[in-house]
Amino acid sequence: MNILGVLQGEFLKLRKRPAVWVCIAILLLLLLAFGYLLSWIIFTYTQPASAGPNALPRGVTYKELKQSLYPFHFIRNTLNGGTQLGGVLALIIGVLSQGSEYGWGTIKTAFTQRPRRVEWLAGKLISVALTTLLMTLLLLGVAALTSFVLASIDGADRSWPDAATILKGLLGAWLIYTFWALFGVALATLFRQSAMAIGLGLAYALVIEALIFGLLGQFVGDPVRRVQQWFPLANAQYLVQSFGSATRDLGPPPKPYADATHAVTMLLIYCAAFVLVSAVSLQRRDVTS
């Protein structure tokens, strides 16, 4: 067994791949721009509408809303703002890490070395999970730093959430990103290419689940939500919602249909399923490219 060696090789490939860093940079920039800076500029330099659809609820001010940008809420703010887009980017990283092996023909190079196919896959999946961990750490690190700077500029409270919340947030975001990345690896393994896998993955992430349940939900209501609780996107959402709304000052957050335990369990089951699908597909099929 040489999983450690494979892991070293795989992590070297991901670490030195510009596309991975581009995905992470995009995520960080969007979080900075839309999660913090744009909101801070709006809350600092503009006045809320007094009437109309954009008006704030009675008694709520921009000053109160700014609380979500400060360190105490950075976990909640990051999870609410960064998990969907981050999930899509993690999916792309997962697809590229596996799909390119088919595109470049490097899968035959890998399979004519010493490790068994499942060993090689294990090393690859661990390296993908390490990459999503790095992505999560950078995301939370940038969010924490930005929130601290903004609170300092405003002379506001700079206290942090407790360690348990930070750890849960870190693990929650990592689980969501890893789920998406493993989904990407599984799709790329099944289709033996990147283009189809990214297309289908993005369609699912952005359209399919939301569209189907959105439409059905309008007509059928609760029975649809009962079914939806077994689907991955909904569970990622339940997990995020378990940390509360980023703008909780607007009122109590909507109660998730299922709790965090259910969400984590379901996401872990999906992760295991994707690993299994990738392993069986890789083990059984001939390498003809």
Add this chain to the structure above:
Amino acid sequence: MVQTRALSKRYGNDILAVDQLNLNVNKGEVYGFLGPNGAGKTTTLRMLVGLIRPTAGSATVAGHAPGEPAGMARIGAIIETPAFYPYLTGWDNLKVIADYCGVPESRLGDALEQVELTPRARTKFGTYSMGMKQRLGVAAALIKEPDLLILDEPTNGLDPQGMIDMRNLIVELGKGSRTVLVSSHLLGEVEQMCTRIGVIQKGRLVAEGTIDDLRGATTLSVRADPVPHAQEVLTRMLGADSVSQADGVFNLKVDPARAAEVNRELVTAGVAVSELVAGQKSLEEIFIELTGTEGGL
């Protein structure tokens, strides 16, 4: 070092890519796996390294079933074109392979030196010429210090100088106890590099042996006059089956060592002999005889 027993690969119901192949590659030889395009060479090599599974039959490669880690540890292989990560340097690409195989990084320098790629080791693979890519492929195959090298058409896509360099490298690598199994459709190349060859046609092995074995009986060509009298003497001496004639030149299936004896018989019988040459079938002739194609030339 490599043995296959009735190895077969079928794709769907229609395509029988490899059919009951019995291949024997001995330790220490440079074995040429010769066949026209589409004959089943690459499919066979893919089965030998475990990339594809046979439909029937079996193979033993370096003492193990194809794809077994213990066997793969002793095999270096390039199947079709060498494939590496274009955004990584040559060095980093080899480092990935070394990590996979549990080989120390210290071996990379030697492997690159052996294929004369050291000056471009820190350049991205995507910028390499075809020849450099092939050489990096060989370096990757060498870092395990393999007992068996499997090279699938290693001179494909190379310019004439690159082909000569690659052939010389393969001959060099085949010295000593290392076994090299090299596939090709280029006859001259195989003739220059290999000690033994196997010829595959439509998935079947149609011949296997040393090049001299495959050339079979050597011949004597004799220009003699008058032709009818010479025909009579030679037929009496060698038998009708061993004598053929065209344009006044006799082709005799006889050991060239008997040239003096043939000459003496003819001269004694009053036949003038103006030319007497020992001849052999070229590998091209053998190939055409065996496969019915003029592939690769």
